[in-house]
Amino acid sequence: MPLTHLEPSPEQIEQEKIYRTMGLTESEYQEVVRLLGRKPNYTETGLFSVMWSEHCSYKTSKPLLKLFPTKGKRVLQGPGEGAGILDIGDDQAVVFKIESHNHPSAIEPYQGAATGVGGIIRDVFSMGARPVAILDSLRFGDLNNSRVRYLFEEVVSGIAGYGNCIGIPTVGGELQFDDCYNGNPLVNAMCVGVMKHEDLQVGQARGIGNTVMYVGASTGRDGINGATFASEEISAKSDEKRSAVQVGDPFMEKLLVEACLELTKHEALVGIQDMGAAGLVSSASEMAAKAGVGIHMNLDLIPQRETNMTPYEMMLSESQERMLIVIKKGSEEEIKAIFARWGLHAVAVGEVIEEEVLRLEHKGKIVAEVPSDALASAPVRHMPSRVPAEYTANQAAPVWKPEITDLAGTVHQLLTQPTLASKEWVTRQYDYMVQTNTVVAPGSDAAVIRVRGTKKGLAMTTDCNAKYIDLDPLEGGKIAVAEAARNIVCSGGEPLGITDCLNYGTPENPEVFWEMEQSVRGMAEACRVFETPVISGNVSLYNETNHQAIDPTPVVGMVGLIDDLGRLTTASFKHEGDAIYVVGEAAPEFGGSALQIMLDGKASGKPPVIDLQLEKKRQDEVLSAIRKGYVSSVHDLSEGGLAAAAADAVFGTEFGADLHFETDPVTELFSETQSRYLVSVPEALRKEFEATVAGAVLAGSVTRSENIEMHFVTESVSLRRPELEKDWRGVLSCAMSAKN
Amino acid sequence: MKTAVIVFPGANCDQDMYYAIKDGLGEDVEYVWHAETSLDGFDAVMIPGGFSYGDYLRSGAIARFAGIMPAVIKAAQEGKPVLGVCNGFQILLEAGLLPGAMLKNSHLKFICETVRLKVENNETLFTSLYKKDEIIRIPIAHGEGNYYCDDATLKTLKDNHRIVFTYHGENPNGSREAIAGIMNRAGNVLGMMPHPERAADALLGSDDGLRLFQSILNHWRESAHAAYTS
Amino acid sequence: MKKVKVFITLKESVLDPQGQAVMQSLHNMDYPNVKDVRIGKYIELELEDTADVAAEVDEICDKLLANTVIENYRYEIEEEVHS
Numbered sequence A: 001m002p003l004t005h006l007e008p009s010p011e012q013i014e015q016e017k018i019y020r021t022m023g024l025t026e027s028e029y030q031e032v033v034r035l036l037g038r039k040p041n042y043t044e045t046g047l048f049s050v051m052w053s054e055h056c057s058y059k060t061s062k063p064l065l066k067l068f069p070t071k072g073k074r075v076l077q078g079p080g081e082g083a084g085i086l087d088i089g090d091d092q093a094v095v096f097k098i099e100s101h102n103h104p105s106a107i108e109p110y111q112g113a114a115t116g117v118g119g120i121i122r123d124v125f126s127m128g129a130r131p132v133a134i135l136d137s138l139r140f141g142d143l144n145n146s147r148v149r150y151l152f153e154e155v156v157s158g159i160a161g162y163g164n165c166i167g168i169p170t171v172g173g174e175l176q177f178d179d180c181y182n183g184n185p186l187v188n189a190m191c192v193g194v195m196k197h198e199d200l201q202v203g204q205a206r207g208i209g210n211t212v213m214y215v216g217a218s219t220g221r222d223g224i225n226g227a228t229f230a231s232e233e234i235s236a237k238s239d240e241k242r243s244a245v246q247v248g249d250p251f252m253e254k255l256l257v258e259a260c261l262e263l264t265k266h267e268a269l270v271g272i273q274d275m276g277a278a279g280l281v282s283s284a285s286e287m288a289a290k291a292g293v294g295i296h297m298n299l300d301l302i303p304q305r306e307t308n309m310t311p312y313e314m315m316l317s318e319s320q321e322r323m324l325i326v327i328k329k330g331s332e333e334e335i336k337a338i339f340a341r342w343g344l345h346a347v348a349v350g351e352v353i354e355e356e357v358l359r360l361e362h363k364g365k366i367v368a369e370v371p372s373d374a375l376a377s378a379p380v381r382h383m384p385s386r387v388p389a390e391y392t393a394n395q396a397a398p399v400w401k402p403e404i405t406d407l408a409g410t411v412h413q414l415l416t417q418p419t420l421a422s423k424e425w426v427t428r429q430y431d432y433m434v435q436t437n438t439v440v441a442p443g444s445d446a447a448v449i450r451v452r453g454t455k456k457g458l459a460m461t462t463d464c465n466a467k468y469i470d471l472d473p474l475e476g477g478k479i480a481v482a483e484a485a486r487n488i489v490c491s492g493g494e495p496l497g498i499t500d501c502l503n504y505g506t507p508e509n510p511e512v513f514w515e516m517e518q519s520v521r522g523m524a525e526a527c528r529v530f531e532t533p534v535i536s537g538n539v540s541l542y543n544e545t546n547h548q549a550i551d552p553t554p555v556v557g558m559v560g561l562i563d564d565l566g567r568l569t570t571a572s573f574k575h576e577g578d579a580i581y582v583v584g585e586a587a588p589e590f591g592g593s594a595l596q597i598m599l600d601g602k603a604s605g606k607p608p609v610i611d612l613q614l615e616k617k618r619q620d621e622v623l624s625a626i627r628k629g630y631v632s633s634v635h636d637l638s639e640g641g642l643a644a645a646a647a648d649a650v651f652g653t654e655f656g657a658d659l660h661f662e663t664d665p666v667t668e669l670f671s672e673t674q675s676r677y678l679v680s681v682p683e684a685l686r687k688e689f690e691a692t693v694a695g696a697v698l699a700g701s702v703t704r705s706e707n708i709e710m711h712f713v714t715e716s717v718s719l720r721r722p723e724l725e726k727d728w729r730g731v732l733s734c735a736m737s738a739k740n
Numbered sequence B: 001m002k003t004a005v006i007v008f009p010g011a012n013c014d015q016d017m018y019y020a021i022k023d024g025l026g027e028d029v030e031y032v033w034h035a036e037t038s039l040d041g042f043d044a045v046m047i048p049g050g051f052s053y054g055d056y057l058r059s060g061a062i063a064r065f066a067g068i069m070p071a072v073i074k075a076a077q078e079g080k081p082v083l084g085v086c087n088g089f090q091i092l093l094e095a096g097l098l099p100g101a102m103l104k105n106s107h108l109k110f111i112c113e114t115v116r117l118k119v120e121n122n123e124t125l126f127t128s129l130y131k132k133d134e135i136i137r138i139p140i141a142h143g144e145g146n147y148y149c150d151d152a153t154l155k156t157l158k159d160n161h162r163i164v165f166t167y168h169g170e171n172p173n174g175s176r177e178a179i180a181g182i183m184n185r186a187g188n189v190l191g192m193m194p195h196p197e198r199a200a201d202a203l204l205g206s207d208d209g210l211r212l213f214q215s216i217l218n219h220w221r222e223s224a225h226a227a228y229t230s
Numbered sequence C: 001m002k003k004v005k006v007f008i009t010l011k012e013s014v015l016d017p018q019g020q021a022v023m024q025s026l027h028n029m030d031y032p033n034v035k036d037v038r039i040g041k042y043i044e045l046e047l048e049d050t051a052d053v054a055a056e057v058d059e060i061c062d063k064l065l066a067n068t069v070i071e072n073y074r075y076e077i078e079e080e081v082h083s
Helices: A010-015 A018-022 A026-036 A042-051 A102-107 A109-125 A146-166 A236-244 A250-264 A279-291 A311-316 A332-341 A389-396 A407-415 A466-471 A473-490 A510-530 A594-600 A612-627 A641-650 A665-670 A683-692 A721-736 B014-025 B069-077 B087-094 B151-159 B210-222 C017-028 C053-065
Strands: A075-077 A084-089 A092-100 A130-140 A170-177 A186-196 A211-216 A269-274 A294-298 A322-327 A346-353 A357-362 A365-371 A438-440 A447-450 A457-463 A494-503 A534-540 A553-562 A579-583 A633-636 A656-660 A677-681 A696-703 A707-711 A716-720 B002-007 B028-033 B044-047 B082-085 B101-103 B111-119 B135-142 B146-148 B163-168 B179-183 B189-192 C002-010 C041-047 C071-080
Touching: A010 A018, A010 A042, A018 A026, A018 A042, A026 A042, A026 A365, A042 A279, A042 A311, A042 A365, A084 A494, A084 A534, A084 A553, A092 A109, A092 A457, A092 A494, A092 A553, A102 A109, A102 A146, A102 A186, A109 A130, A109 A146, A109 A186, A109 A250, A109 A269, A130 A146, A130 A250, A130 A447, A130 A457, A130 A553, A146 A170, A146 A250, A146 A721, A170 A447, A170 A457, A186 A457, A186 A494, A186 A534, A186 A553, A211 A250, A211 A332, A250 A269, A250 A322, A250 A332, A269 A279, A279 A294, A279 A311, A279 A322, A279 A346, A279 A357, A311 A357, A311 A365, A322 A332, A332 A346, A407 A594, A407 A641, A407 A665, A407 A716, A407 A721, A457 A473, A466 A473, A466 A510, A466 A553, A473 A494, A473 A510, A473 A553, A473 A612, A473 A633, A494 A510, A510 A553, A510 A612, A579 A683, A594 A641, A612 A677, A612 A683, A633 A641, A641 A656, A641 A665, A641 A677, A641 A707, A641 A721, A677 A683, A683 A696, A716 A721, B002 B014, B014 B028, B014 B210, B044 B069, B044 B087, B069 B082, B082 B087, B087 B101, B087 B189, B146 B179, B163 B189, C002 C053, C041 C053, C053 C071
Parallel strands: A092 A534, A130 A170, A294 A357, A494 A534, A656 A707, B002 B028, B002 B044, B044 B082, B082 B189
Antiparallel strands: A075 A084, A084 A092, A092 A186, A130 A186, A211 A322, A211 A346, A269 A322, A294 A346, A357 A365, A438 A447, A447 A457, A457 A553, A494 A553, A579 A677, A579 A696, A633 A677, A656 A696, A707 A716, B101 B146, B111 B135, B111 B163, B163 B179, B179 B189, C002 C041, C002 C071
């Protein structure tokens, strides 16, 4: 029995303002009426409300996204498709994108994280690429909170459960802890794929009369309104919306990857797109709109795993592991055979039509008919912005510099902060080696994947220091991109381009919108300097719990190209007797530093400043030294400054270091001044290295010992590697075995 | 030597195994789809890791009923080398080609890391190029590698030197007697949780696993391989 | 049609790490009275009525649903289900 007759009529929707509960504003509803030339029915109102949600339409962030550079000589596909594509030479290309799954993960962390991974993988293979790596940028609250520990444990399990099963290595990412994420964790998943140019696919429904097919899992009622849900603040009420969270099936997706990659080689394929957020409606309307055509779809043919589903439910369902494809008419049987081999169904559900509408048929009736491009053209919202009083106060604040009497003790305390501690407890739950291309495993500056059959490698990282951005979004935005590029360079890679995941609070708050504006400006400026265009991305707004917004956290995912894996570098010291250089001088910059947060409990003042030209020049020099083979190890100085970098360089090795400085100890060890590196160089190549990297100061040498000895003019610090490393490694497992 | 790599739906180490043999060992290798029914013409059979059929019921439980399994059993009976790695080991256990069963790791979490293994028996066709008691570095990546068998089975395994590899140092999954790999009575079927195919290229950190494949190749060359080929 | 409820449990002699973990957290949550936790699987089957449903279910359990090296099973056959 169809339930459609229980749905409110177009008149009721208007009079009772039902559209508001579905997520449309007054003026948006009027715009829908104008576009249709009539009042929308219930299904149509649903289609618009989900497609015009922030999550699908970027209606609030669109004006800002325009600031990003998106073109470049390597760009084969910029923003607008499933994922962006960059040329890496030899007729090969790298495909990548990052996406948030913050809200689902806050409600049901295992499935929220797992389906986040599943969704981003589909975005990549829908372009015709084989997914080769996953990175996860994660942020949680205070680990002393048992709910936070639960979220953390389940999110990690969910990522592992999905990624390990599907057989794509999870090779890196970030993990940070801060109180601002207590109720609103950030779960951003990035997927990287590799393809041949000729396999490039796009999500377009070209060719009047061609067949629209539905492939993959059946449609259920799960995740209905998930996309609208992601655009709302989390409140106590969210618990009642549990059905808004989808359940993932990585086994199904593994079959889908293999079948779709086989399909990619088939000449009958016209277009392919993931049914992600907003499921069938977004994939069908976007494919039609991009090609300037329409689609007629018969909903009775949609594979369903629940009974009596309404058109509204079918169109908005976010059941996972589904794709929509358009194929040449007449090749249906061949396509079905490809999917059948993998135990999957491919069902013809509609056709491409000339008239530019999305027309839905159900039980012999047309239940919705809307212009294809109308769904994709939500009215852009220009939000007011206002400089926060806190920003003005921070800018005016005097320079913060602590008095530290116990330097060694402070280093120990710093390295055992969860954000700086070893992430092994997490990374060993991830299969980071499957596909046997992982050359640099999680833990170094960037992960490195070999491009099989070549001597090339891909370096990849995600970065964002939200504390800097909280203090000064413009400067912090620049630093987020610069740090990502620095990490790529440290591995011997040339930065190619970025994907970003812009996580913020509620944009209706003018101060939040100002943070968005400024940080995007900073990022865009840095992208221009590094010649790293933005090729894909995602915006996640309304990251607030009970009106407490997160720090602005625009995560940068960057990929770089290593032209010869023989010149690969990592952060660890390699040989006794190598000379140790510190590149770049430290200034007393502690605003937002790990040291400040540890000692003060909060960030204040100005964050480090960055000179993008100097940063770029130094990156070029360091990369040149790496490519010429002058260095043994390179590590960038970031959170925790030189103290943390020096410890990283000896952990996991049998080495120590003997270092001499004529500078102020606290500034030298803990300042987070930008554009700095710790480099070890074979004694015989010192001259060549010094001639290549300006600003490199000889600080000492690598020793075969258990100590890092640091000598300053006024005092000396001796750090014991074994004890420090043991405590550094134990932080997360110790926190996670805490009793409730 | 021509090697078959069996591909089950949900297998994800099939390509790794393929490349280890093709590039690492430099020998002929082909994928064989789970629905095939013959392994005639192959000299060795590899059952790679992954999550066959999603491992939703029990690891390896559904794969053992695949169309190819009678041919795998036949190959084992004919004395051809059969290697099951990780999920492949679990499938060999479920199929009864090897004794015992797998439980979830004792710490309940998936674990991925390079571990040290001790070669307990180097007088097998899989390990002849290792030294007895040699310590080698091979990665593991599994959630259910906690090998279990009853006392009688354990005694038989020990008495017949059928425990081929054990974990050296920390036992990563709680397996009985730190067992990492066992073989059948005839010595031609080996199941192991660690992944030798992930340690077949020094660029990736270790090539200690390559000698396992080279041992198989040596065995094939030395034996009257005419009997294996049709 | 008959509905069959199959219960699969680990054999007594086999350590159940999942059960141990749950018991540990129950103790941490201050339920000291819990003396043991064993975790198993519950599976529902619907079968056509045949002469010997039990024999068929035994076979299914032995062959696929349970691994009798480590697991035991038992089942309940319920009366007619209408679909």
